[in-house]
Structures are given as structure tokens and as C-alpha cells.
Amino acid sequence: MASQAATWARLRAFVKNACGVVFTDDQEYLLEARLGPVASDNKYSCVADLVGAIGTMPPDSVIVRAVIDAMTTHETLFFRDAGYWRTLDEEILPKLSAQLNRRRMRIWSAACSNGQEPYSIAMLLEEHWPDLARNTEIIATDVSAPAVERARGGFYNNHEVNRGLASSRLLRHFQQEPGGFRVKQLLRDRIQWSVHNLLSHWPDPYDCDIVMCRNVLIYFSDTDRSTVLHRIEAAARPGGMIGLGCTETSPRKQLVPGWYEKPGYESVQAPAGTLSWGPSRGNVDR
């Protein structure tokens, strides 16, 4: 049987290759904590056997997806960082909505984890921007298929609704179910969910007015971080907004901590090797 250190090294390389997430030497404790349940659920006698087996499995196999899900962080909460959402509500949406001119708004929540972020967007729009809410496409993606499925269902337990969700919002947007609360159908229908890997050659959403990719870059290597930054910026329209975590930075102009503006059409130059920008000018009725 491989030593724990060798298993950890192998897993780190596998996860980095699969989704770009980087672990350090001192995180070896995560091996058993996160993969122990996956190994026993899938009838492996130990974590080392599981890690030894995943290298030869197709990337979309159930077990590989379970490993990626277990090793990626899903810790998030509704309306994380109040100031960030206040800026979106009071500065960004007024500005961007005034520029729409019959076009639909498109918002991409990249790395949406269990869905608290896209649902926060949908709640905010429904409360303060009801007309815009009906005219906005919210795209939510994550590398973890189980996380996306959970998010799509919109069910959250008591602990999850305790965190970040004002009671008035719980009353307005959720319905009671055994063991917790489910987001009402109206909001669930406003979000398009899909599994998406920010480091694979998968097509990104494009022509987005807002791209949120928060508290994700910190898990990537410098090279991958740069690649992801280019990709999410490429997904935004010229003049669109990029939302990052408050401790994450972009070379672009920062409005307030966490929010960056993509330069307008005239000054944009696509970084080499990134996808095309998509249609960027004029009014596009969809």
C-alpha cells in the first residue's frame, strides 16, 4: 500500500490537474477527513486504494466527481460580505441597467458552490429590481456536479439559512420543508445551472454584464489564477463588472473592494490564448 505522503502527493496532483485547486503539504489531514467517506461509500478498503484507482477512471465518472466534490470547498453563505452586495444594489445595478436598452442582462456566478450566491442575486433583483429580475439571465456554474445538483434543488437546512439570510428574506423567498427550507419556484426558475470547469476547455458564458467569481482564486496556483482571471474577464462585456472576493485582486480598475470594471470597448485587448469576447456592441435582443 502507498504511504500516506505518497497518496497525498498523488491526490494533490490529480485534483490540481482536474480543477486547478492547489493544496499545501500541511493540508495532508484533509486526505482522510474528506476522502474517507468517499472511499467507504464506494467500497474501497482505504483512501490510498481510492486515490490509486481514480487516475484511470473517466473524468466524468461518479467516483471522480465525488472525489472532486469532496476536495473542493463549498463553504459559503447567503449575501456574503454585506458591503459587496450593497455596492451591487446601489451602484452597479443602477449603472448597468441604464445601459441595457432592451437587451437582457446576463449575470454569471462562476464557482457557485451550493448556490447561495446565485440565489442571493435572484433575491436582490426580485426585491429591489423586479422589472430587471424578469429580464435577467442568471447563469450559475461550479466544478462539482453534486454541488450543482444541490444548488438546483434549492434546499437549505436550518444552519444554512441562519447564515447571512435575513428573516424577512426567509419569509419571502423560501417555503418550509422537513428539515429546512426550499427556495420558491419563482427564483429557482430564474437560474440556469451547469457543471463547468474554469480550467478546462469548456465554453464559458459570454457577453455578461456581471461575472462573480468570489473566493475561488485563492485556491489556484499563480499561473492558473491568471488563466481564470483572463477567462472571467473575457466573459464580461466591455464596461461590465467583475466581482471577486474581498482579498482577491485583479489588475483592472477597482471600484470598491471586490468589484472591478472591465475596460470599455475601445481600450479592450483580449489576452493571448483566451476565448473570444463574444458580441460586444449594439443592442442584442434575445
Next chain:
Amino acid sequence: MQALVVDDSGAMRRIQQKMLESLGWEVKTATNGEEALVALNGLPDCRLMLADWHMPVMDGLELCRAVRRDGRYARLCIVMVSSDGVIDSVQNALAAGANEFIIKPFTADALVCRIEEAMRG
């Protein structure tokens, strides 16, 4: 800033007191609604009250209503604490005057979220 924790369970009082003190609050405690009203009388600067729903003598709901009838406590934020995580309970608590509702058991970071919401509202 001063806060008042109202709960008939000694263990819950201690847990909530520790959570609030770690956030910098100066915390007083009471074991039911009536005691809480007496305590509030001597705490003119109290800004936050965590009130358990189910208590003997005077429960959290009655306490909320009594506090909201008294103009001296207009700036007091109330977070109702209950293990009944049901929509009706949340609705009734807010209707009685609570600013926020938190479902037991809860973690310190969840309490921070609820307090921030209560203070913001």
C-alpha cells in the same frame, strides 16, 4: 455596547454570553421575560437582546411585545432564539417586534450574521 441574553436554560445563557463577549459585547442575563423587563430598566444603553421563545413566566414573544410597547427601547434590536425552525414561528416573532430570528442550535458566525441583519434593519 450592552446586550441582554434571556433564556431559562443556564447552558444556553452561558453559550450565548460567551459568543457575545467574544464579539466585544458587555453582556447581562435574565432567565425569563419578566426578569428581562426588570433588567432592561437598569440598562438604558442596551442595544441588543437575544430572547429565547419558550420560557416560563413570560415567554419571548410576550417579552418582544412588551418591549415594543415601551418607547424607551426603540433602539433595542431583538433577535428571537428558538428551536422551532418553521415559517410561522419566524412570521410571529417578526410580527411581535423581533428584528431577526435564529434557529437553535447555531454557531457563533451564524449569530454574527443575525446580529448584523438586526442592527442594519
